[in-house]
Amino acid sequence: MSDPRSPMASSTPVGTMQMHWDTKNMDIKTKSVERALEPLVTQVTTLVNTKGDSGKKKGLSKKAHVLAAAVDKATDKFIERGDLIAKENPVVAKEMQAAVDDVRLTGDVMHQSAAEFADDPCSSMKRGAMVKAARALLGAVTRLLIVADMVDVHILLSSLGVVQDDLERVRRANTQQDLVSSFKNFGKNVMELEHLTQKRQLDLKDLRYRDDMASARAILKKNSMMLLTSSKAHVRHPDVPAAKANREYAVSQVSQAVSTIEGVTQARGPSVPHPGFEGPGKLASDLDEFDRKMVVQPPGSYQERVTRPRLEKQLEDIISQSALLADSSCTRDDRRERIVTECNSVRQALQDLLSEYMSNVGKRDHTEKLDTAIDQMTHSMSDLRRQLRRAVVDHVSDSFLQTHLPLLMLIEAAKTGNEKEVEDYAAVFRENAAKMVEVAELASSMSNNEDGVKCVKYAAAQLDNLCPQIVNAAKTLAARPRSKVAQENMDVFKSAWEQQVRVLTEAVDDITTIDDFLAVSEGHILEDVNLCVNSLKDMDADMVDRSGGDIRGRAARLCNVVTSEMDNYEPGVYTERVLEAVDMLRRNVMPNFAAQVETAVDALSRNLETDENEFVDASRLVYDGVRDVRRAVLMNRKYDEWDMDSDVDVEEEWDKKSMTSYVSDQENLTMSLERRSDRAMMRALPEDAKEKIAQEIRVFREEKVKLESELNKWDDASNDIIVLAKQMCMIMMEMTDFTRGRGPLKTTMDVINAAKRISECGTKLNRLASEIASECIDNTTRKDLEAYLQQISLYSHQLMMCSKVKAEVQHISGEVIVSGLDSATSLIQAAKNLMESVVHTVKHCYIASTKFHNKASDSAVVWRMRAPEKKPLIRQDSSADSSAIVRKGSKKEVVSPIHALSEYSGGTYQL
Numbered sequence: 001m002s003d004p005r006s007p008m009a010s011s012t013p014v015g016t017m018q019m020h021w022d023t024k025n026m027d028i029k030t031k032s033v034e035r036a037l038e039p040l041v042t043q044v045t046t047l048v049n050t051k052g053d054s055g056k057k058k059g060l061s062k063k064a065h066v067l068a069a070a071v072d073k074a075t076d077k078f079i080e081r082g083d084l085i086a087k088e089n090p091v092v093a094k095e096m097q098a099a100v101d102d103v104r105l106t107g108d109v110m111h112q113s114a115a116e117f118a119d120d121p122c123s124s125m126k127r128g129a130m131v132k133a134a135r136a137l138l139g140a141v142t143r144l145l146i147v148a149d150m151v152d153v154h155i156l157l158s159s160l161g162v163v164q165d166d167l168e169r170v171r172r173a174n175t176q177q178d179l180v181s182s183f184k185n186f187g188k189n190v191m192e193l194e195h196l197t198q199k200r201q202l203d204l205k206d207l208r209y210r211d212d213m214a215s216a217r218a219i220l221k222k223n224s225m226m227l228l229t230s231s232k233a234h235v236r237h238p239d240v241p242a243a244k245a246n247r248e249y250a251v252s253q254v255s256q257a258v259s260t261i262e263g264v265t266q267a268r269g270p271s272v273p274h275p276g277f278e279g280p281g282k283l284a285s286d287l288d289e290f291d292r293k294m295v296v297q298p299p300g301s302y303q304e305r306v307t308r309p310r311l312e313k314q315l316e317d318i319i320s321q322s323a324l325l326a327d328s329s330c331t332r333d334d335r336r337e338r339i340v341t342e343c344n345s346v347r348q349a350l351q352d353l354l355s356e357y358m359s360n361v362g363k364r365d366h367t368e369k370l371d372t373a374i375d376q377m378t379h380s381m382s383d384l385r386r387q388l389r390r391a392v393v394d395h396v397s398d399s400f401l402q403t404h405l406p407l408l409m410l411i412e413a414a415k416t417g418n419e420k421e422v423e424d425y426a427a428v429f430r431e432n433a434a435k436m437v438e439v440a441e442l443a444s445s446m447s448n449n450e451d452g453v454k455c456v457k458y459a460a461a462q463l464d465n466l467c468p469q470i471v472n473a474a475k476t477l478a479a480r481p482r483s484k485v486a487q488e489n490m491d492v493f494k495s496a497w498e499q500q501v502r503v504l505t506e507a508v509d510d511i512t513t514i515d516d517f518l519a520v521s522e523g524h525i526l527e528d529v530n531l532c533v534n535s536l537k538d539m540d541a542d543m544v545d546r547s548g549g550d551i552r553g554r555a556a557r558l559c560n561v562v563t564s565e566m567d568n569y570e571p572g573v574y575t576e577r578v579l580e581a582v583d584m585l586r587r588n589v590m591p592n593f594a595a596q597v598e599t600a601v602d603a604l605s606r607n608l609e610t611d612e613n614e615f616v617d618a619s620r621l622v623y624d625g626v627r628d629v630r631r632a633v634l635m636n637r638k639y640d641e642w643d644m645d646s647d648v649d650v651e652e653e654w655d656k657k658s659m660t661s662y663v664s665d666q667e668n669l670t671m672s673l674e675r676r677s678d679r680a681m682m683r684a685l686p687e688d689a690k691e692k693i694a695q696e697i698r699v700f701r702e703e704k705v706k707l708e709s710e711l712n713k714w715d716d717a718s719n720d721i722i723v724l725a726k727q728m729c730m731i732m733m734e735m736t737d738f739t740r741g742r743g744p745l746k747t748t749m750d751v752i753n754a755a756k757r758i759s760e761c762g763t764k765l766n767r768l769a770s771e772i773a774s775e776c777i778d779n780t781t782r783k784d785l786e787a788y789l790q791q792i793s794l795y796s797h798q799l800m801m802c803s804k805v806k807a808e809v810q811h812i813s814g815e816v817i818v819s820g821l822d823s824a825t826s827l828i829q830a831a832k833n834l835m836e837s838v839v840h841t842v843k844h845c846y847i848a849s850t851k852f853h854n855k856a857s858d859s860a861v862v863w864r865m866r867a868p869e870k871k872p873l874i875r876q877d878s879s880a881d882s883s884a885i886v887r888k889g890s891k892k893e894v895v896s897p898i899h900a901l902s903e904y905s906g907g908t909y910q911l
Helices: 031-048 064-088 090-119 124-172 176-203 207-236 241-265 282-293 304-326 333-359 368-399 405-415 419-445 450-479 484-510 514-537 541-566 573-605 612-634 650-657 669-675 678-683 687-711 720-739 748-775 779-802 821-849 897-902
Strands: 009-014 017-022 808-812 815-819
Touching: 031 064, 031 124, 064 090, 064 124, 090 124, 124 176, 124 207, 124 241, 176 207, 176 241, 207 241, 207 450, 207 484, 241 450, 241 484, 282 304, 282 368, 282 419, 304 333, 304 368, 304 419, 333 368, 368 419, 368 514, 405 419, 405 450, 405 484, 419 450, 419 484, 450 484, 514 541, 514 573, 514 612, 541 573, 541 612, 573 612, 573 720, 687 720, 687 821, 720 748, 720 821, 748 779, 748 821, 779 821
Parallel strands: none
Antiparallel strands: 009 017, 808 815
């Protein structure tokens, strides 16, 4: 910053503010100044780089005289615009005129030196003189543009001063008439300020300043209506302290927004980080840092005295933070135990890894044991991360459920005028708000999304500041329950609270993965469903109603989160399937469950009998619907990304807690097994049978990877062959999952129906491929394609025959034996063979389509390569990038005008 006493610096009063002029400061803060400067920089740079006779033909490059004339023309335009601004804005006339005179003077020097250089472009002395003149001209033009930008700053600060004066008049108003009159002017001037700040925000170069401006605009807009209603309440009820507190809060928020806008507008130099709000989460960054440091390269460079204490200290710091998360009041007991178990596992894995490092000191390459120890350490850290993430999502799922209830109870108590009851519900409301803020902090600690963490922390801070004012608005209403202005004030603060909760919820959702959210929600809904069913058995109407409400709330939130997630994908088969599952849960399953809960609560309240079987069926449909949504979401994941492990063993938990609740003590194990679904029976197979099935599944997965690799090459937008192949792949995955006791298929009939769907897809695929084969002129390709189509028909029929897979319960020597291995492995092998045939069919369909007799003929399908995944235009810096290897490459760089300008900021020209 320049000295205010400098002749180039001055201070001009703007309303109640002081605008600091510093025309010596060359800091360009806006993109509009850069854009205006860019053409002149380009022309001057081109002129400076002009060489002598290069032997090129005429017309391939501009002559120096032409470039010099272009520079003169651009300089004249700047002078003309500067004179106009000086006449229209007397407040900056002196500074602007000085800048114009400087541009005119340096322009004349540039004109003379450019003309001399154009006449003799091989003279190094004349080139040096022109470079010096160009540097002076660019500096003068930059100063002119900065002074012109100060005009916009002056206009914005003038508007800020008016708003600040209006705010003070609103604060001093002591009658309703004065208040309405003052606020009318305030609202009008705030709208004008909003327009100016929006324009300024978009023009700012510094991202942090831009964010600060956006935040201040949002605060100003949000608090303006609260300022009006709280001021009305205070003027009408000056004897109520809570009304005055509401008014002072709104005034302080608006005043803070005005100060922020002023600070950003007159800021000099680059912005500085906001402590406590920026950067990734502490625990997430520590985990990333440990993952990078735990692998010593090369292993022979391991130093026991240095590496061991460092890694042990880093790990203990991670475990300490994990313990704080585990010991939180909101953490569930089972989750706490899992975190403790994983912490012990990573401790042991680290000691094993360090022991292997000691054994490899002096060696160049990794041994097999060392690789195994590193893999085990990586796996243990991954498991710990998963438990920590899901502990956070546990908190999110519980704390952001029915967030409106504490507020509604507080408002209802305030409407009755019962101040004692308001105090009691205010304590509940504060506790709920503090819990949401705490959970937001926990979510931030486990996220390395810096922008997302910043949004969460800002939203949580604003929610925390707003909480006491909601209580004050309720106290005002309780003190004057019949007051219309008190009710209006309460409504406005209620709306502001609900909006802020939505903002915080969306911000938290952005830094938590949908996979973790769905896994945790599935477990929570299962717990609530079991509680609801058992409450019905215990004739507890209140608990049935409460747990039923929790289930509806969790399901509604799950549907909203998944629907929002699908907005991030291009419409297609995947999104249609997910939204179909969501729609089934939202429109069919949940209304049926809600009706069953209402009927059960009504019957229990009147001591009437209830149909427990219908209630259990409706409850199970809820869980199945949630699981179907989760499976649909995960269908686009790669195999190594597919995390279908729930926090509970869903089949066993459901059968143990829900279905068997209605099995009498006299029913033996055989009857219990027979009551379970066919899918659940597959989970009861002996361990050796499960291992054989797992081996077959691994072979099947290899074929699935080949098919995915082939399908992912092509765009399915206008290619029905690719769409049908994907559908067949999904259905075969469901059928093979059934053999492991998982997936959406529950009974043998479901598997048979799935086989029928595959047969239908195969028939459609056969028809399309046959059309392509008939057009192919190459006999070998056509015969190969027809052969693979015959294989698809054969294996589809074979899969249909094997689809009657079912585990059987037998008594052998007094023991209950569950068998069904042969039918399961046959099903998997048939699916593998079919998938292999589909892979070859897709390949040969493409080959055949390239060998048509008439290339212009319309094909049954259009083969287009799939577009690469979208990448951000601006790559975010990450900690991983900082340690990456940087390799230089020969490429043509586009030099920004500011970078080009910096080349003229000092030094002398060298030939």
